[in-house]
Amino acid sequence: MPPLRIGMLGLGTVGAGTWRVLTRNQRDIVARSGRPMEIVAVAVRDLERARRIVGGAVALTTDPFDLVNRADIDVVVEVMGGTTLARELVLQAIANGKHVVTANKALLAEHGAEIFAAAEARGVIVAYEAAVAVSIPIIKALREGLVANRIAWVAGIVNGTSNFILTEMGSKGIGYANALKDAQDQGFAEADPRFDVEGTDAAHKLCLLAANAFGTQVPFAEVHTEGITELEAVDLACAEALGYRIKLLGVARRHDHSVEVRVHPALLRSDHLLAGVDGSMNAVMVHGDASGTTLYYGAGAGSEQTASAVIADLVDVARSAACDPSERVPHRAFQSHAMADLPLRPMADTTSAWYLRIICSATPTAERALLRTLARFGLQARIYGRYAQPDHSAHHVVLTQPVAYAALRRALVSLEQLPAVQGKVRAVRVETLE
Amino acid sequence: MPPLRIGMLGLGTVGAGTWRVLTRNQRDIVARSGRPMEIVAVAVRDLERARRIVGGAVALTTDPFDLVNRADIDVVVEVMGGTTLARELVLQAIANGKHVVTANKALLAEHGAEIFAAAEARGVIVAYEAAVAVSIPIIKALREGLVANRIAWVAGIVNGTSNFILTEMGSKGIGYANALKDAQDQGFAEADPRFDVEGTDAAHKLCLLAANAFGTQVPFAEVHTEGITELEAVDLACAEALGYRIKLLGVARRHDHSVEVRVHPALLRSDHLLAGVDGSMNAVMVHGDASGTTLYYGAGAGSEQTASAVIADLVDVARSAACDPSERVPHRAFQSHAMADLPLRPMADTTSAWYLRIICSATPTAERALLRTLARFGLQARIYGRYAQPDHSAHHVVLTQPVAYAALRRALVSLEQLPAVQGKVRAVRVETLE
Structure with a gap:
């Protein structure tokens, strides 16, 4: 089979990880997928740095539109982040008939409806396993593994930064500010941590989970979102004394005529499996009417952890690119004509x-x-x-x-x-x- | 799209559950898969009982060969169990060009090589998500979600009966014999429990996990298997006092020129996620070089829990039936020509x-x-x-x-x-x- 030709937007942590894993495990990946993968071109800001990573055989450009317009790529991997330029580039790639693999939860939570509609009209795939709880194949579990179920709720710990901070606060008895500093020192929090600690990132991911679980649009802007910034060490200690742990949870629940979607700290009994998810790890629980409760646990961030999901999507694209679009797994688990538009339940x-x-x-x-x-x-x-x-x-x-x-x-x-x-x-x- | 036409071998716990879930969730399943599913015929021993379950619209037969030879079915669901007649029927179904969905771990652990080879020669799919940790989509995670990884080890609690007994022994301080009786009274153990408590069932499942993780044949008969029958309450108490729990584990590890595959009781630190998997629940951990450690948790048995996996396989079959076989997910994660035949590491x-x-x-x-x-x-x-x-x-x-x-x-x-x-x-x- 001819190789799947990949163009990559961005060569930061995730992009470089994807390059590294694809290169290191190439033999095994081909032994599994049956089809070689080749990164043909990469759009970056710093050409010299990129050249040091990918060597001489890959075309480099500083113009991302140049990349998505190339005739010699089958799929665009968007790992640059942001929602403005990334949106334009993804839509342009789709218009050019390219499949898209993205790790960008913000982009899909905010512009998913537009992007998926464009992809369906053009007959291409937009895959995004890496956008939620990176290394955990939770999108695949929801869309395929649990396809038989009417899903009652999905909930989880989907922001590694917040979970790291809460774990530090609980285990060391320190306050939020000190735990945040620890997280920043150890690379688990950004210099500007608001996106993570205020719950926005978790809400982005929860929107994608809820859409796939319930087959409905979920308007991100209306999702109730509380972060962890007001928790005090005394709260974690009091919870512990009562047999609970405090976690930042995303919870999405289906009702008859609405869906409930919310992100906030919550107490969980200490013997609950999610209470044992510590540090920067993520976990998602899903309750289906036939399956009962299942749980999926793994890294919530990291270069190669995210690459693991990006490459899984690339293999899926390689396999189903030639299929009739009607035989592909729908973008949000349900056939687009069957997607509902349930209102959010008022908090x-x-x-x-x-x-x-x-x-x-x-x-x-x-x-x-x-x-x-x-x-x-x-x-x-x-x-x-x-x-x-x-x-x-x-x-x-x-x-x-x-x-x-x-x-x-x-x-x-x-x-x-x-x-x-x-x-x-x-x-x-x-x-x-x- | 025309419906996927299903013939079912057996209408016991799993078969009846599959019928029930397919019927109850039909609308949602079609909204997801885009293709209706229809159980056309069922082979059973007791026609009257079967008629009470499936009503009048389904053809019933007491001759299972009659079923696999029917021209009007696309896929055979084998949920009758056993390895002799089931093997013949599955091979006959394959010879007839039918896809097969099976929950039969014993059949595949013992005759998988023959069955998968026959399926590949005939260009049909043999799907078996329900054979390992029923409701948990672990085969899909290994074959697809973690496709980018070189997997170092896979381990887990994959026998619900043994886990139930160990949980009872630990929480109530009772001996093996009493805990077994509890399990039998509550329907978590068979009257003849040897298959479960001696580790055979876990070894069957571990063989399938290891084959998919490492891309190698795993000779079931040579797998080291110890059960839980010799554990005493004092061992669970001593372990607990030292900060451990005892679980029946399956562990498969890749070495450079061999694979290590073993089933036995083991101590795990009490704060290990697997140590918190109680009762009849199952969980599987996988360590990939890119993904790091991921864990998958859910019911290990049950009528609808197993049906959840059977139906997921049916949807996968419906989707990829029309694909070129080279584009399908390989039966054991790796292309058949790339499967290794690594020896088992001597214990x-x-x-x-x-x-x-x-x-x-x-x-x-x-x-x-x-x-x-x-x-x-x-x-x-x-x-x-x-x-x-x-x-x-x-x-x-x-x-x-x-x-x-x-x-x-x-x-x-x-x-x-x-x-x-x-x-x-x-x-x-x-x-x-x-």
């Missing part, structure tokens, strides 16, 4: 149990007032721990029964108005995911 | 750390003799616990550094000859799997 209507940490006078009267206030909003709750402060107040740790978010918010307002309560109440969801 | 040469439980006089002299005997065979070891017995002896729990199995066995013979040592030494491997 006010979503239900969770809650962990509350309330700084309050440690007197029976004050505590009765706390619980009475919660009860007034329908929150069945119990005080599980009191951690004394020097000034005779205490952190009161309360766990509630599941309650609608709207009720919880109203209860918080009232709680914070109680004379015995100091400052803001810290509220974190408790998830069971069973 | 004597395999290396593990060991847990030893030695009943021995609890005197300094006796303990010195123990450690001296171990040292004589190159075993660096430490006594980690002493659990007194009524007669002044004690269970001595020893952990060793990694050592070749041959040396361990010689050391055990000498240990058991020491005057202070009573009876047999219990020896269980300690695995790190990192």
Whole structure:
């Protein structure tokens, strides 16, 4: 078979990793796929650096449009990132009849509908296994492995940076700022970490998971997203004392006429499999009506870890390029005509149990007032721990029964108005995911 | 597209589950696959029972050869089990140009080479996702998701019955016989449980995993297989006290000129993800050179859980039936001409750390003799616990550094000859799997 001819946009961490793995494992990859792969051309900013990586046999250009317009490539690998130029280039590649493999979750979460529609109209493939939990073949599991199932929910830890920071906070008892600095020092967080620690990156990935799980468009801009920046060491310690761990979770759930899609920190019981996912690792759980719960675990970032997924996509492209498009796996698991456009469930209507940490006078009267206030909003709750402060107040740790978010918010307002309560109440969801 | 026409051999737990899921989720499955599926005919022993399950529209026969010879089916689903009649029927179906989907690990572990060769010669697909860790798409992950990797090892908990029994023994502190009875009462073990508890079933599955991971034939009959029948409650308790759990593991490792494939109980650190896989659940870990370690978790048995995998295979067959065979995913991950025939590494040469439980006089002299005997065979070891017995002896729990199995066995013979040592030494491997 003739080689699959690849043009690559970008030669950063992921691009260089893809080059390295393709070169190192070429023999095994051909033994598996039956078809050689050749990186024909690469578009980069720094030609000299690129030349040192790929040697002399690969065409280099600083003009990415030049690359996507080349006649001698079958597939464009987009590993440059960003959503503006990358969008234009991907659409141009599609218009030129090239297949596309991308690791760009932001691009697909924000412009997926447009890009997939263009690809279908042109009869080409846009593959994106590397965009979610890199080395874990979770897109393939959702689209193919679990194809028989009506999927009730998908949830997971899909941002390695946040998980690394929370693991540091929990294991070392340090605060967010120190843990972030550790993460930055060790290369697990960017200098500007907002994209990761505020939940945006996790929300991008969750949108792709939810679309594939439920066969519906998921409007990224409307997804409820909370990050980890307001968690304190005391919260992780209180959770631990009660038998929980705090993780940044993405949770997507199918309802009859809506989908619930949310990213936020949450308490999970310490013996829950997701609670044992530490450091920069990722894991995704999927609940199907026939399969029951399955879980997928692996690296959430890294050069060769991402390359593993990029190359898996390239092999899939090589295999199905010649197929009739109707026989290919659809871009978002469901045939495009069967994709729904379910609304997002308003957050006010979503239900969770809650962990509350309330700084309050440690007197029976004050505590009765706390619980009475919660009860007034329908929150069945119990005080599980009191951690004394020097000034005779205490952190009161309360766990509630599941309650609608709207009720919880109203209860918080009232709680914070109680004379015995100091400052803001810290509220974190408790998830069971069973 | 015309429906994929299915003939089914067997309508037991898995067959009935497949019928139920296909019927219940038909709309979603078609929305995903783009192609309807129709069970045209079923071969069963009990026609009346079958008629109650599938209703009037499906042809029923008691002659399974009649089924595989029907002209109006595209694919045969073999869910009858066994290796003699099932082998003949699968080969006949292949000879008739039918694709085959099977959940039969024994059949493929023992006759896979013959069956896959016949399928390739005839240009048909034999799919078997349901044969390993049913609902978990692990065959797909190995063959497709991790296609870029040179896989160093694959290991896991792939027998739900044994895992259920070990979980019961550990959590309730009961012995093997009582735990087995619990498992039988709750439907997690057969009346004759040998196939599961002696490791045979796990070895079947591990052979399939190893073949797909390494691209080599794995001769099932030569695989080292130990079951869980000799473990005692005291071993699980001692392991727990040292921070370990005992699991029945399958471990397959690639060496330069051989493969190591073995099934046996093993200690895993309690914080290892596999140690948290409880009850009848399964999990498989794979270490690839690019991906790093990934893990796949889910149900190891069950009617609809198995059906989930059978139907995923049916959709794959529907998609790639029209493709040129060279574009299909190879049966064992590697193109057949690229499959190796590596020898199994002799067990004597395999290396593990060991847990030893030695009943021995609890005197300094006796303990010195123990450690001296171990040292004589190159075993660096430490006594980690002493659990007194009524007669002044004690269970001595020893952990060793990694050592070749041959040396361990010689050391055990000498240990058991020491005057202070009573009876047999219990020896269980300690695995790190990192």
